[in-house]
Amino acid sequence: MMKHMAHPRCRAGPAIWRTTGGAVAVMALVSGCSTGTPPDDPRSPGSDSAALRVETVAGADRLDETTRTELEGAVGDVLSTYVVGAFLDDFPRQDFVRSFESFTSGAARTAARDIDQLTAARVQDATAVRATDLEARLSFLTQGRTVHGGTATVHFAFEATMEDGTTRPLVLDGRFLLDAEDGTWSIFGYDVALDDGAPLDAESAP
Numbered sequence: 001m002m003k004h005m006a007h008p009r010c011r012a013g014p015a016i017w018r019t020t021g022g023a024v025a026v027m028a029l030v031s032g033c034s035t036g037t038p039p040d041d042p043r044s045p046g047s048d049s050a051a052l053r054v055e056t057v058a059g060a061d062r063l064d065e066t067t068r069t070e071l072e073g074a075v076g077d078v079l080s081t082y083v084v085g086a087f088l089d090d091f092p093r094q095d096f097v098r099s100f101e102s103f104t105s106g107a108a109r110t111a112a113r114d115i116d117q118l119t120a121a122r123v124q125d126a127t128a129v130r131a132t133d134l135e136a137r138l139s140f141l142t143q144g145r146t147v148h149g150g151t152a153t154v155h156f157a158f159e160a161t162m163e164d165g166t167t168r169p170l171v172l173d174g175r176f177l178l179d180a181e182d183g184t185w186s187i188f189g190y191d192v193a194l195d196d197g198a199p200l201d202a203e204s205a206p
Contacts, residue, residue: 049088049131052080059140059150071147072138075178078102078185079136079152086119087158087170091126104179104188117194123168126160133157150178154192169197 054076060068085099096119100108115121120129133155140150158170174192178185 048128050134052076052083052131052134052136054079054136054138054152056138056140059138059142059147062142062145063140063147067145071140071150074185075138075150075152076136078178078187079154079176082176082187083131083134083156087129087156087172088131091120091128091160092124094124096121096124102187104186107186107188107190111190117192118172118190120158120160120170122194122196122198123160123162123170126162126168129158129160129170131157132159147180149180152176152178169195171195171197 054072056068056072060071063071079102081102082099085101086096096115097112099115099119100111103111111118120126123129134157135155137153138150139153141148153175154172156172160168160170162168172192172194174190176187176192177189179188
């Protein structure tokens with residue numbers, strides 16, 4: 001498990017869905033800041049990637065529904081920006097450092113050293129990568145009605161299409177630590193593990 005403890009942006013990326021009591025409802029499509037006709041269901045046939053689903057599981061008991069929805073949207077923006085930069089976007093490519101623009105400066109410097117654990121850099125020669133499952137369970141740190149930070153426990157699964165036409169799974173599990181300062185959310189720490197589907201080396205028995 002790779003560990004590091006150290007104004008929402010609008011980016012092109014997967015739609016954000018919010019789950020409440022098992023029901024799922026469209027919140028927003030992170031694709032610029034325009035408002036207008038709601039996008040098609042990103043999970044419908046022909047869609048390339050799964051939607052990002054966010055669910056608050058702790059820390060928002062004293063918050064009203066509107067505030068909770070705004071928090072989920074803001075954190076969803078941060079996570080979506082990371083997911084697009086780290087695992088989606090155009091392939092093949094070699095530049096993954098920009099994946100960390102949602103991180104604090106200190107966390108971004110550390111993340112750059114952990115780039116193989118935090119991005120699709122291991123499959124940089126892929127022709128395409130799509131998200132197959134994006135889930136985030138949010139816990140917020142509150143004092144009264146003020147939210148100071150939170151944790152996103154994530155399960156992010158992707159499928160990379162390689163040059164020879166084969167596919168390769170990528171699964172990121174763990175948590176991201178989030179800080180809220182003056183209404184702006186950012187990632188200041190992480191504790192994650194990336195499984196790229198590669199077989200483990202096995203020592204031969206004596």
